[in-house]
Amino acid sequence: MHPVQxxxxxxLPEHELLVVADLHIGIEYELRKYGVYINSRVERLAERIKQIASKVKATKLLILGDVKHVIPSSPKYQQDALIKFFHEISKDMDVYMVPGNHDGGLKKIVEDISIFPSDGWFLEDMSVGFFHGHRWPNDHVVRxxxxxxxxxxPTVTLKDSFGYKFIEG
Known part of the structure; x- marks a missing residue:
């Protein structure tokens, strides 16, 4: 197992498994409420993941949560973006997912992926366990x-010479 440079x-080369997380598809539309206009990045994101998978020779993709952004519901624009994204990446590889705290209702939107429980998933040999992090992982994953x-x-606690603590992150 190694990070992709x-x-x-x-x-994970021995499993031909590429792992990504926290894609937050739909955040572009959410930002528009605040006057920040960014074009949809769904096509570029799908293409980038496919390029990485091709480069490392991955046949499987595990998304480790938060594939969608808007919660608790999923507006039509986000549903359309998710359908387009999963349609594109599932052409070239098997897609699996451990849902994160932003992924409620995903099963109703996208049907062509395998969704594991939100408390995690693990390789059969128990060498690696995967979880999103918003919930405690199940006993098998922990082991x-x-x-x-x-x-x-990530956060860091900073303490000044007077003993005051500040949390940054």
């Missing part, structure tokens, strides 16, 4: 030799 992805989590928002 210069990409936000992980590759794996290596754990892969998404969703984490």
């Amino acid at each position: 210069n990409e936000a992805a992980l590759f 794996c030799k290596t754990l892969v989590a998404a969703h984490t928002h």
